[in-house]
Structure formats: C-alpha cells, structure tokens
Amino acid sequence: MDNVVKIDEEKHQSENEQADVLEGKRILDPKSFGFRMIAFIAFCWSFFQLFVVLLPINDVFIRSIHLSFAIALAFFMYPMFRTKKTMSSIPFWNYILAALGSLSALYIFIFYNELNARSGAWLQLDVWAAIAGIILLLMASRRALGPALAIIAIIFLGYVKFGQVMPDLIAHKGASIEKMMGQMFLTTEGIFGVPLGVSASYVFLFVLFGALLERAGAGQYFINLAYAALGRFDGGPAKASVAASGMMGIISGSSIANTVTTGTFTIPLMKKLGFPGYKAASVEVAASTNGQLMPPIMGAAAFIIAEFLGMDYAGVIMAAAIPAFVSYIALFYIVHLEAKKLGIKGELKDRLPKVWDVFVSGLHFLLPVFYLMYTLVVLRMSPQRAAFNGIIVLILIMLVQPFVKSLLAKNGIGFTQNAKTAISDIIVGMINGAKNMVPIAIATGVAGIVVGSVTLTGIGLILADVIETLSGGYIVAVLALTAVVSLILGMGLPTTANYIVMASLTAPVILGLSGDLGYLVPAIAAHLFVFYFGILADDTPPVGMAAYAGAGIARSDPIKTGLQGFAYDIRTAILPFMFFFNSKLLLIDGVNPDDPRDPAGWVWITNPLEIGLIFLMAVLGMLAFSSFTQRWVKVKTNIIEMLALLAITVLLMVPNVVADLFKLPHEYVSYAIGVALYAMVYLWQSQRYKKYKVIV
Known part of the structure; x- marks a missing residue:
C-alpha cells in the first residue's frame, strides 16, 4: 500500500x-x-x-x-x-x-x-x-x-x-x-x-451521502483502486481516470468537482507518460462529465425524472443503466485507441500496488453503497428512506474507522483522539453536503419559475408548433433541434436545472410530435434524451466549466480542451438517438399504445439472457462508432472501413429499425450481420497491421 x-x-x-x-x-x-x-x-x-x-x-x-x-x-x-x-x-x-x-x-x-x-x-x-x-x-x-x-x-x-x-x-x-x-x-x-420538492426530499440526502462517503476517504480509494487495476495497461493512467471518474460519479453530482478531484492525480500522470496536455485534460473532462450519467444519483436529475414521470425511482436506474455503462466502456476504448496512436505504454507493474490489497483496504466504503442499492432496488424503499438508511450505516462506519486504523497501524493514538477524528469527519461531511446542495437547491427553485411559466402560458403547445414547422415533420430533425437547444441552454446551467427546463419545454414536444408521426416511445426516452444533451454542455465550448477546470490542471488551452473533450463525447451524443428509436436499450420492450406516457404500460425486459445480449451488442456498436470517430482500429482506417464501422453501429444498436427497413425476419439477423461485418473489418485491419509492422 x-x-x-x-x-x-x-x-x-x-x-x-x-x-x-x-x-x-x-x-x-x-x-x-x-x-x-x-x-x-x-x-x-x-x-x-x-x-x-x-x-x-x-x-x-x-x-x-x-x-x-x-x-x-x-x-x-x-x-x-x-x-x-x-x-x-x-x-x-x-x-x-x-x-x-x-x-x-x-x-x-x-x-x-x-x-x-x-x-x-x-x-x-x-x-x-x-x-x-x-x-x-x-x-x-x-x-x-x-x-x-x-x-x-x-x-x-x-x-x-x-x-x-x-x-x-x-x-x-x-x-x-x-x-x-x-x-x-x-x-x-x-x-x-x-x-x-424533489431537491428537499430526495436529492439532499443523496448529496449528503456522497459528501460523507468522500470525507470518509472513498474518493481516494476509488482513485487508488482504478490506478492499481489499470495503470499497467497501454495508456493506463488515462484508463484509471475514466474508471475513477465513473466511480466518483456515484458519489458526486458535479462534473467540476469530479474533474478537480480525480484530475489532480490523473492528468499529471497522463502528461508524464506522453499524452499532450489538452488530451490529458480532455480525457478527464469527458470521464468526469459522463459521471453524471451513472446511477444512482445521475447529477441529481434521476429523482426529478422519477417525479415528473410518476414512476418508481428504481425504474429510472434500470432504464439508465445500459446507456451509462456502454458510454463508459466506449470511453475506455477511445483512451485505448489514443494510447495506441501515440504509442503510450502503461506504468511498470512493480511500481503499482497490488489490486487485491487496495480492494480489500476499502471494502467498508462499498458496504453503504451496496446497502443503499439493495434497499432501493430489492426492498423497494422510497429514495428518501433508502438514502437515510445508507447515511446511518455510513456514519456508523465513520465512527468505527479511526479506531480500526489506529489498531492496525499500532500508532498509539488514544480513544479520545480517535473519537474526535470520527466526530470531526462526520460534522465536516455534513457541512460539505449542505454546501454542495446550495447550487442544486437554488437551481431547482429558479427552474420552478420556468415550470410555472409553461403551465400558465401554454408555451409548450406553441413550441411544439414551432419545432414541427422547423423540422418539416421529420422525427430525426425534431430530435436534432431539441439536442441543439439543450446544448445551448446547458452552456451555463447546472445539469439539474437544464433538465428541468428542457423536460418542461421540449420533452412533451418530442413525445407529442413523435406520437403524431407514428412513433410510440416511452416517456423516459424523451426525458433521458434531453438529460444527456444537458450533460454534454459541461464540456462544450465556449462555456464548458468542466473543460476550464481540466485545462487549469493541465495548463492547456480551455477551448482546445473543450473541443477535444466534446469530440470524445460524440459517442455519448449518439446514444440518445439510439435509445429513442430502440427502447430495448432502456430495457423497455414496447409501450401501451393507448397511453405511451403511462409508466404502468411499459413492458420491461427481465430475461437475463436477453438483457446480456442487448448490452453486448450495444457495447460492440459503440466500440465500432468510437473507432469511426477516432479513425483507428489497429491502424488508421480508410474510407471503406469507416463506412463499414458506421453501418455496424446502426446494425447493432437499432436492429429493430434495420429489420423494419429491410424486412428482415428478426432483429437477430441485424445483430448477426453487424457482428460478421465487424469481424471482417477487424481481420482486414489485422492484415494491414502485420504489413505495417514489417515495414517499420
């Protein structure tokens, strides 16, 4: 250690x-x-x-x-x-x-x-x-x-x-x-x-839980664990940055705080191993921004999504799980491709701590997290009660932790000093939790003005007419216009406020127009759509604050950092389009045609094998898209390979659309074609890579 x-x-x-x-x-x-x-x-x-x-x-x-x-x-x-x-x-x-x-x-x-x-x-x-x-x-x-x-x-x-x-x-x-x-x-x-109301009842307790967990030492534990597990691979510190930021996303609702916490450690290491400063910062920014996609907190918006839709909070977590994890796996792959292009190796194995030792050292940090998830998903407690119970378990751990550390270290620190340390950590964690809540509480209060205005004026119906006119009645154009508006509004808004504004204005528009155009989609698809693009605003120039935070640590150009971070996040930008047209990515297999906005009418996918297949195909599809955006698999891709990768993305992520378009007997046929095409591209690249190595 x-x-x-x-x-x-x-x-x-x-x-x-x-x-x-x-x-x-x-x-x-x-x-x-x-x-x-x-x-x-x-x-x-x-x-x-x-x-x-x-x-x-x-x-x-x-x-x-x-x-x-x-x-x-x-x-x-x-x-x-x-x-x-x-x-x-x-x-x-x-x-x-x-x-x-x-x-x-x-x-x-x-x-x-x-x-x-x-x-x-x-x-x-x-x-x-x-x-x-x-x-x-x-x-x-x-x-x-x-x-x-x-x-x-x-x-x-x-x-x-x-x-x-x-x-x-x-x-x-x-x-x-x-x-x-x-x-x-x-x-x-x-x-x-x-x-x-959601801020006061649910969000505060989850933010407080995260602040206490971070004060107990979980943030540093996540960084150490990610570094120990991934540091030896090509581009290891960058991969550790992605993993640590994903884990920090569980306890942090702020992309800026996430960037500063993990970036202080990972960005200098990435630069030391050969990543240009702006790319090192961009990796951290992309990873930290996407931390808000990670259940169970999701930048505090998960609770408001559940409240707006009148659905079980656990259902929001289930729907958001596959897109979140697929996005992070794709970012790992992007970092891997960048490391390969730059020829960056990992740290020497003997310079890294043993993964098992690090893992065991912080098992107590995972206990309150798993207990929280158990009470939410299995016992189906209310988010408020589950968070409260998780906080009580965490406080008990924080009370015991100094005594156990002192006993193991045999440092001779007495009972009084350990008790003071434990109580001090709890008090500071409670203070930090409240401080972290100030922007969220203020944002939800001000966003209420927008919600009240929409209700009072009926502007939602007016906006629907405007978007329908501009889009020409094409659903993709409707979604693209909504995405652009979300990005623009998000340049300066916290994610929670951006989501509330867009959920009040444009999510109903998406649902209404898509229904008029013959697309019956679950309401959560529209709400997650605007949520994703609100998140992406955090690294979108010229106002992306997370990009400024990362650039400050890397001493790089913030605009260049933001542009590179957004380039890495293009994979996240296509995900909302994919799960809008293929709700199976949200583990929903259809809606009640009489009322597509009724959560009770959604047909949830519960078969583990089917869930595993959907997840695997989504991962392969996003890896193909990542290779498309990075123009690299094993060597630089040519135009034919790029077109093939783009086709693979569509075949694997929206097989229902492909099956309907080409009259295929089943979606699995689209999966089979996509996997076969991906294998061909990989084999072709492998042959070119062998020739490249011979030349070198």
Missing part, C-alpha cells in the same frame, strides 16, 4: 479550494467568524433534512425551509463580484441580503394557513413579498450559478407578463402581476413546486 498515491489533508484542502475558486465560492480563513457561521448554518441544514425523515412535516414547510437555508448560504458563500476583498471576506450587506432572502423563502411557511384561506385573493403584502422573494432568489442564482439561469427565468417572467405584445406565433393574453406572483411564489405551481 505504500505505493498508492495518497492525498494528505493539506493537498485535499488545496483541491477543495481549487474547485471552490472555479465555482466562484469565497475562500475564507477557517478561523474567521464568516467561515464558522457558514459551517454552522450548513450543519443545521443537514441536521434538519435528516430530522424530517424521522418526523415528517408538511411538504410545503420542508420546501420553504430548504430554500431558506440555500438562499442564506448562497449570499454568504458566493460574492456578488469576484474581487480580492470579496473572495476573502463577507461584506456587511451580504448579511442583510441573506436575512431578507431567507425570510422571503419562509413567507409561505409563516403565513401558510392565511395564504390557503385567501387563495387567489392575494393581499398587496403577499404580492410585494413574492416580488422581493423572486428578486432575491434570482440574485442568489446569479451568484451561485452564473447569469444564465437567472436570465432565462427573467425572459420567461417577461413572456408571462407581456404575452399580448409578442409576435403572433408565440403570443398569449398575458397575466397580471397578482396572478404571476400567485403562480410563481405563493402556491406550489412555481418556485415551491415539484423540482424544489
């Missing part, structure tokens, strides 16, 4: 500060009043969220208090402008803004009975309180998330108010200020609606 690269506390703190700087957070002196106040508020927030699991209260109360904590922390943690002074201290006016913002969010809690009694007949006090609350929420959003989401919300508010003067194509009768404020702030149709 001595060979395992360890991150000590000082380095770990440095990484956290680097992530904080990239996300615009203040860097305060740990001994300052401001730092301790933020820590106290964050701890109280985590304690509150655990408390309401044991003693449930009114959902509206929970949402109100949840947002109140988030707004207060946003004003304390994020400066209005990034100057040397504001980044290292909290100016006095932020205390005023935090207090006002927190009180405004509590308005619906404090006057709950009165607001219910006069529903629709709002007082001037209600209206002004709502206006102040929305303004303060948008100010907090600009600080915590950048200007993009706040601008989008303002545009929607303007559209709601001034719909009567809009162009005829998108015009509506408009709404009064009283009606707008009631919809957006004084009821559960806007800010305090479903997205914030």
Whole structure:
C-alpha cells in the first residue's frame, strides 16, 4: 500500500479550494467568524433534512425551509463580484441580503394557513413579498450559478407578463402581476413546486451521502483502486481516470468537482507518460462529465425524472443503466485507441500496488453503497428512506474507522483522539453536503419559475408548433433541434436545472410530435434524451466549466480542451438517438399504445439472457462508432472501413429499425450481420497491421 498515491489533508484542502475558486465560492480563513457561521448554518441544514425523515412535516414547510437555508448560504458563500476583498471576506450587506432572502423563502411557511384561506385573493403584502422573494432568489442564482439561469427565468417572467405584445406565433393574453406572483411564489405551481420538492426530499440526502462517503476517504480509494487495476495497461493512467471518474460519479453530482478531484492525480500522470496536455485534460473532462450519467444519483436529475414521470425511482436506474455503462466502456476504448496512436505504454507493474490489497483496504466504503442499492432496488424503499438508511450505516462506519486504523497501524493514538477524528469527519461531511446542495437547491427553485411559466402560458403547445414547422415533420430533425437547444441552454446551467427546463419545454414536444408521426416511445426516452444533451454542455465550448477546470490542471488551452473533450463525447451524443428509436436499450420492450406516457404500460425486459445480449451488442456498436470517430482500429482506417464501422453501429444498436427497413425476419439477423461485418473489418485491419509492422 505504500505505493498508492495518497492525498494528505493539506493537498485535499488545496483541491477543495481549487474547485471552490472555479465555482466562484469565497475562500475564507477557517478561523474567521464568516467561515464558522457558514459551517454552522450548513450543519443545521443537514441536521434538519435528516430530522424530517424521522418526523415528517408538511411538504410545503420542508420546501420553504430548504430554500431558506440555500438562499442564506448562497449570499454568504458566493460574492456578488469576484474581487480580492470579496473572495476573502463577507461584506456587511451580504448579511442583510441573506436575512431578507431567507425570510422571503419562509413567507409561505409563516403565513401558510392565511395564504390557503385567501387563495387567489392575494393581499398587496403577499404580492410585494413574492416580488422581493423572486428578486432575491434570482440574485442568489446569479451568484451561485452564473447569469444564465437567472436570465432565462427573467425572459420567461417577461413572456408571462407581456404575452399580448409578442409576435403572433408565440403570443398569449398575458397575466397580471397578482396572478404571476400567485403562480410563481405563493402556491406550489412555481418556485415551491415539484423540482424544489424533489431537491428537499430526495436529492439532499443523496448529496449528503456522497459528501460523507468522500470525507470518509472513498474518493481516494476509488482513485487508488482504478490506478492499481489499470495503470499497467497501454495508456493506463488515462484508463484509471475514466474508471475513477465513473466511480466518483456515484458519489458526486458535479462534473467540476469530479474533474478537480480525480484530475489532480490523473492528468499529471497522463502528461508524464506522453499524452499532450489538452488530451490529458480532455480525457478527464469527458470521464468526469459522463459521471453524471451513472446511477444512482445521475447529477441529481434521476429523482426529478422519477417525479415528473410518476414512476418508481428504481425504474429510472434500470432504464439508465445500459446507456451509462456502454458510454463508459466506449470511453475506455477511445483512451485505448489514443494510447495506441501515440504509442503510450502503461506504468511498470512493480511500481503499482497490488489490486487485491487496495480492494480489500476499502471494502467498508462499498458496504453503504451496496446497502443503499439493495434497499432501493430489492426492498423497494422510497429514495428518501433508502438514502437515510445508507447515511446511518455510513456514519456508523465513520465512527468505527479511526479506531480500526489506529489498531492496525499500532500508532498509539488514544480513544479520545480517535473519537474526535470520527466526530470531526462526520460534522465536516455534513457541512460539505449542505454546501454542495446550495447550487442544486437554488437551481431547482429558479427552474420552478420556468415550470410555472409553461403551465400558465401554454408555451409548450406553441413550441411544439414551432419545432414541427422547423423540422418539416421529420422525427430525426425534431430530435436534432431539441439536442441543439439543450446544448445551448446547458452552456451555463447546472445539469439539474437544464433538465428541468428542457423536460418542461421540449420533452412533451418530442413525445407529442413523435406520437403524431407514428412513433410510440416511452416517456423516459424523451426525458433521458434531453438529460444527456444537458450533460454534454459541461464540456462544450465556449462555456464548458468542466473543460476550464481540466485545462487549469493541465495548463492547456480551455477551448482546445473543450473541443477535444466534446469530440470524445460524440459517442455519448449518439446514444440518445439510439435509445429513442430502440427502447430495448432502456430495457423497455414496447409501450401501451393507448397511453405511451403511462409508466404502468411499459413492458420491461427481465430475461437475463436477453438483457446480456442487448448490452453486448450495444457495447460492440459503440466500440465500432468510437473507432469511426477516432479513425483507428489497429491502424488508421480508410474510407471503406469507416463506412463499414458506421453501418455496424446502426446494425447493432437499432436492429429493430434495420429489420423494419429491410424486412428482415428478426432483429437477430441485424445483430448477426453487424457482428460478421465487424469481424471482417477487424481481420482486414489485422492484415494491414502485420504489413505495417514489417515495414517499420
């Protein structure tokens, strides 16, 4: 274990500060009043969220208090402008803004009975309180998330108010200020609606679980395990980066945090072995961005998908599993091809720790993860209860861990010191969990404005007409337009907010237009479609923040890094098109023709052999597409081989479409042709590779 690269506390703190700087957070002196106040508020927030699991209260109360904590922390943690002074201290006016913002969010809690009694007949006090609350929420959003989401919300508010003067194509009768404020702030149709409710009930607990797991040491364990297992292969550190980022995706909902955590270790190693700086950073960025595809958290969007569709959360995980794992396997292969093209070998075996030793050293980190998944998938507990139980198991492990380490190391550390370490780790984990939740809670609150606007104006139907007109009635064009809109909107939005906006606007459009065109697809296919393209925005120039984080570590050009990262992620971009037309990739074999939006009408695939075949064919199809984009199998591909690889991708990933198009007796025929064609390309490449080696 001595060979395992360890991150000590000082380095770990440095990484956290680097992530904080990239996300615009203040860097305060740990001994300052401001730092301790933020820590106290964050701890109280985590304690509150655990408390309401044991003693449930009114959902509206929970949402109100949840947002109140988030707004207060946003004003304390994020400066209005990034100057040397504001980044290292909290100016006095932020205390005023935090207090006002927190009180405004509590308005619906404090006057709950009165607001219910006069529903629709709002007082001037209600209206002004709502206006102040929305303004303060948008100010907090600009600080915590950048200007993009706040601008989008303002545009929607303007559209709601001034719909009567809009162009005829998108015009509506408009709404009064009283009606707008009631919809957006004084009821559960806007800010305090479903997205914030999911954030307050499910998402917080899973983010807290991840923060505690990371504080316990699981993040470094995943990095060490990936490096020990894959470091000796060609391009080993890059492959370790992919594996570590995938595992970190289980506990992290942020592509930036993922990039900084694993990239600090993997990017320098990749550069040392011969990867150009921008490619080393791009591999890490692509891997970290795709970490949000990984169940069970999926960048916090999994819970909102389940809530929007009214389906079991375990069903979302099942549907998302194959595309997520196929995407990661393909990224492994891309890294392998890059290593082969660059002639990069792995680390010497004797310089690496033994895989078994590393694996055994962190088995206790896997226990709460597996227990969480067991309670979710097998016992079918609610996500809230499953996450709570997982947190309790993890806290018990964290209480015991220092004592076991001390006993094994025989370092003579006493009971008191070990107890202090355990309690300190738990408290810091709870504080970090709450801090990590601030952008998510703010994003879901602001996204509620968009949801409320869509409901109030009926813009979804208008947008459907616009997209149908632009697409000419072609379903591929509908999907392509939606993908482009998701990418554009995602350039500056956190994934969760981007998903909520697109799920409110375009997912219903996709379902409606596809139904009109004769395509009966499960609703989750449309929702995962917009979710995937929202994720890809994190490494798409010019605003891809994950690319900036990776470029900062590699000291490379962020635009070049982002472009290369997006090139690696092209394989992820085609997956949504594939599972839209072939729902078997989501383990769904058809829908109820009477109501394709009804989750109860979906026919789930449960045969293990069929699931294995679908997964294997999807993997081969994505490997073929990866070779197509990289123009390499064993040597550089020619034009005929590239066309063959593209055909293989279609044959293996949408065999139902091929079977219908060419009147094949069964989808398995498409599989057989695709595999045979892939074998021919590989043999052809092998012959060319032998000739190449003779020449060299």
